[in-house]
Amino acid sequence: MNQSAMIRPDWTPATIALMVLGFVVFWPLGLAMLAYILFGEKLKTFKKDANDTVDGMCSAFKRGGRRSNWTHRTGNVAFDDWREAELARLEEERRKLDEMREEFDTYVRELRRAKDQEEFDRFMRDRKNGGSGPIVEAH
Incomplete structure (x- = not known):
């Protein structure tokens, strides 16, 4: 963290003044500033931990890991084989649709x-021929 910043989670004259001003104006602002002074350094690690947790939970839904979480066996071999075939067919359809969407976007x-x-x-032809191009009136 930049230690030359005036408002950092530490007991500096600026943070103390903001805390007192916060209590004078509206007490929750002063309380929030006090919490920032006391726990501000921990916010960075809390944010990183929260982001890592959410990223880990959501990584299962990314394109590459989607099927692995949904392929538990039921014990019925015929059903499991049918489900695997259907999932493979749907994945192939999704791939084809993605390719078609890319082709359409390119088009x-x-x-x-x-x-x-x-x-x-x-525009360049009109300009070269001496006109400044058609003037469009705003309505």
């Missing part, structure tokens, strides 16, 4: 680029 991007290029070329 739309190129279509917009072509339209922009056409408008720019038209």
